[in-house]
Amino acid sequence: MIRDITIGQYYQTKSVMHRLDPRVKLLGTLLFVIAIFTYKNPVGYVLGIIFLCTVIKLSHVPIKFITKGLKGILMILLLTVLINLFLTPGTALVSFWKLTITYEGVAVALTMILRLTMLIMGSSIVTLTTTPNNLTDGLEKGLGFMKIFRVPVGDVAMMMSIALRFIPILLEETDRIMKAQLARGADFESGNLVKKARALVPVLVPLFVSAFRRAGDLAMAMEARCYRGGDGRTKMKPLIYKKRDVIAYIVLFAFMVISIWMGRWSVITDFFNSLYTDLILK
Amino acid sequence: MPLILDHVSQIYNADTENPVKALDDVNLVIPEGQFIGVIGHTGSGKSTLIQHMNGLILPTSGNVYYNGKDITDKDFNKKELRKHVGLVFQYPEHQLFETDVFADVCFGPGNIGMTRKEAEMAAFDALRKVSFPEDLYYASVFELSGGQKRRAAIAGVLAMKPDFLILDEPTAGLDPVGRTEILDMVSELHKTAGITIILVSHSMEDVARYVERVVVMDKGRVAYDDVPREVFSHSEELEAMGLAIPEPSKIARQLVKNGLDVDPGVLTSEEAADSIYKALMKNR
Amino acid sequence: MGKPHKVKLKSMDIVKTDNLVFEYIRRDDEGNPTGVTTALDHVNIDVRQGEFVGILGHNGSGKSTFAKHLNAILYPTEGTVIVNGMNTTDEDKLWDVRSSAGMVFQNPDNQIIGQVVEEDVGFGPENLGVPTKEIWSRVEESLRAVGMLEHRLKSPGKLSGGQKQRVSIAGVLAMHPKCIILDEPTAMLDPSGRREVVRAIRGLNDVEKMTVILITHYMDEVVHADRIFVMDKGKVVMQGTPREIFSEVPALEALRLDVPGPTRIAWELKRKGLPLPDGILTCEELITEIEKCR
Structure with a gap:
């Protein structure tokens, strides 16, 4: 039943993207997102798409796994499009009832679709090529500088990795609890939403009780093994930059500088703006 | 009405490269009134097996019949089946959720359409049958001891007035006296209330002492299905399946090999001691 | 019995408790005190270097509470607990106490932290600040000692209960403790899991000369122990060699124990x-x- 849900969508295969240091991938995602939100003309987007396609190609992850992430945000995507289509002021394209679609609205909506799609696909690549553990390590090390602001980065990373370890255990436990209650005649399927929600009480109570007990046990076990926060810990598998990571950084920075510069270069932007005005005027 | 498993197989991950045969062509007839022990190593398929008996899992192939009806039929009412075939899982913590014991025991009867009054009567009856301490009827389910939780969980299913009661490892984690108390109580349910009991356990000692029929599961198949004496006579085969035969049987069999006239079918320490003593006296 | 007689140095007490008392205040739902429970009542137990000591008792006899004192998870109300020469109430020595007295708990799922076997075993040494290279050698030797080396790259979820407990033992061994305390490590396992864990524990004591304190209610697990303490209602009610203890069948049965x-x-x-x-x-x-x- 519930065990079919897969958590952490890591796609196991071998590729240069899998081998990259998680910090490179995390910073890369950040830069990529910043970049696609700064582009002002189509050239920027074209460069961004080329970059994205290259990365996908390098990752050896089948494209259907990458587009799967888009299904989840379909509603958000549609909502953004509708709001932008109808609420952007400008030159009217079509008008019906009280609603008006403007040329500017179409342009903004298209831009938003493009940006969100690229954003989701870009970040999917990172989660698909990095194990949750590796990702946590990357976050811990990459955000290490936050320690000077007294952010307990190590503890937060530990919390994340423990959560990841316990999700499958708790899912399996949920499955068992549901079966135990089904055997007592519980019904999770029929009835309206309120009834269905109430039917979950007999599942949620034992689940929470068990989760709290586990948390207590785990805290004790960790203390017994001398865990006293992130300070002073050494690492069994420390993250060390390799040659390929340095190369990846150089390519990443170079590409981002060029694409942002081209994407915002006034000469190109002005050219497309005049083209656009001409088209509407005609 | 008997419960019949007819060529039941269960295959997990059938569409992947390494499918798992959890059950492999299992045939069992369970007439009413029996006290059956199901034993097997972890992963032998015994848990999967019992979940087929009340429709929590449907077979990949084969059929399960109860009361002359095929429970694998689409329009078969599974809730009705679960009323007759009660299943208590290993961890009582997985089912206890109400504020107090009594309310929790009323949950099952309420689900199967008893009125409030009927449910409460059934709950009282069930709690009494499992000898649950009366002063704890309104105690919080989270403050009970291990043995009390176990009793409350069994009562929760018993209150639905099942004809078959399946108990999955009801003694796990209890101390010796706690184990004996629970098993005595179950045995009493079988004798006085006439409920058919299916006891799943990996403790051969527990099974040997109480049941009249033993089903041994191994790799998803029924390896043995006979009276305890017969089943435990296959000691080498059982040990190869990762099952330890009761120590008294083991000792008796070794003594027989050494030429002493001991009954090789003894199951408990008392029986073994009696038989060994008699054999030694005869020799003198 | 099968085991060679060990030379015992009297002076080398790894664990010594002196009139250990632990009391806690019971409270009702509103948090008002309703009484005092004495969980440990003047317990005197000493364990020498290299010994295998069994502590027996039924559920609620105080044996787990005792175990938690050896690892400074609980502190005595009265009396003292000395571990490897350190008083457990000495705050400066807290982490030394915890790394000297390694602890394995009952539920295998609730004490494995890593998502890969070897990473879990490395968790303790990481916390102690052991250099990376040495962590790797410790992880390897610990996994080998419990016979789990071949499973080092597996996810804990894919292991059997007995294997998980052996990983937990390795995780403690990698901290290089002076003794290892196992608090009902087999209570949640099936018979074959129990056998494999008990075999691993005996191996540690026989081969690695590790001091072992095994807390259990299964008597057959401590048949090979050097000494046994039987607890009931927070007190040590019997102590001696397995042979001495197990000749008292009626007394043991009165204590709700399985002979x-x-x-x-x-x-x-x-x-x-x-x-x-x-x-x-x-x-x-x-x-x-x-x-x-x-």
């Missing part, structure tokens, strides 16, 4: 008048003794 099968049969036979020696522990012993009676 090993062979011991039980021997006791019954003895009661019937057979001249068997006291405290028979294993099937082989019993059979040999019965043969002598023919």
Whole structure:
């Protein structure tokens, strides 16, 4: 039943993207997102798409796994499009009832679709090529500088990795609890939403009780093994930059500088703006 | 009405490269009134097996019949089946959720359409049958001891007035006296209330002492299905399946090999001691 | 019995408790005190270097509470607990105490932290600040000691209960403790899991000369121990060698404990008048003794 849900969508295969240091991938995602939100003309987007396609190609992850992430945000995507289509002021394209679609609205909506799609696909690549553990390590090390602001980065990373370890255990436990209650005649399927929600009480109570007990046990076990926060810990598998990571950084920075510069270069932007005005005027 | 498993197989991950045969062509007839022990190593398929008996899992192939009806039929009412075939899982913590014991025991009867009054009567009856301490009827389910939780969980299913009661490892984690108390109580349910009991356990000692029929599961198949004496006579085969035969049987069999006239079918320490003593006296 | 007699140095007490008392205040739902429970009542237990000590008792006898004192998870209300020469109440020595007295708990799922076996074993040394290279060698030797080296890259979720507990033991070993305390490590396992864990524990004591304190309610697990302490209601009610303890069948049964099968049969036979020696522990012993009676 519930065990079919897969958590952490890591796609196991071998590729240069899998081998990259998680910090490179995390910073890369950040830069990529910043970049696609700064582009002002189509050239920027074209460069961004080329970059994205290259990365996908390098990752050896089948494209259907990458587009799967888009299904989840379909509603958000549609909502953004509708709001932008109808609420952007400008030159009217079509008008019906009280609603008006403007040329500017179409342009903004298209831009938003493009940006969100690229954003989701870009970040999917990172989660698909990095194990949750590796990702946590990357976050811990990459955000290490936050320690000077007294952010307990190590503890937060530990919390994340423990959560990841316990999700499958708790899912399996949920499955068992549901079966135990089904055997007592519980019904999770029929009835309206309120009834269905109430039917979950007999599942949620034992689940929470068990989760709290586990948390207590785990805290004790960790203390017994001398865990006293992130300070002073050494690492069994420390993250060390390799040659390929340095190369990846150089390519990443170079590409981002060029694409942002081209994407915002006034000469190109002005050219497309005049083209656009001409088209509407005609 | 008997419960019949007819060529039941269960295959997990059938569409992947390494499918798992959890059950492999299992045939069992369970007439009413029996006290059956199901034993097997972890992963032998015994848990999967019992979940087929009340429709929590449907077979990949084969059929399960109860009361002359095929429970694998689409329009078969599974809730009705679960009323007759009660299943208590290993961890009582997985089912206890109400504020107090009594309310929790009323949950099952309420689900199967008893009125409030009927449910409460059934709950009282069930709690009494499992000898649950009366002063704890309104105690919080989270403050009970291990043995009390176990009793409350069994009562929760018993209150639905099942004809078959399946108990999955009801003694796990209890101390010796706690184990004996629970098993005595179950045995009493079988004798006085006439409920058919299916006891799943990996403790051969527990099974040997109480049941009249033993089903041994191994790799998803029924390896043995006979009276305890017969089943435990296959000691080498059982040990190869990762099952330890009761120590008294083991000792008796070794003594027989050494030429002493001991009954090789003894199951408990008392029986073994009696038989060994008699054999030694005869020799003198 | 099968085990060679060990030379014992009296001065080398790894663990020593002196009139250890632990009391806690019971509270009702509103948090008002309703009474005091004495969980440990003047407990004196000493464990020497290299010993295998069994602590027996039924659920609620205080044995787990005792275990938690050795690792400074709980502190005595009265009396002292000395671990490897350190008082557990000495705050400066807290982490030294915890790394000297390694602890394995009951539920295998709730004490494995890593998502890969080897990473979990490395968790303790990481916390102690052991250099990376040494962590790797410690992880390897610890996994080898419990026979789990071949599973080092597996996810804990894919292991059996017995294997998970052996990983937990390795995780403690990698901290290089002076002794290892196992608090009902087999209570949630099936018979074959129990056997493999007990075998691993015995191996640690025999081969690695690790001091072991095994807390359990299964008597057959401590048949090979050097000494046994039996607890009831927070007190040590019996102590001695397994042979001494297991000859007291009625007393043990009164304490809600399970006497090993062979011991039980021997006791019954003895009661019937057979001249068997006291405290028979294993099937082989019993059979040999019965043969002598023919």
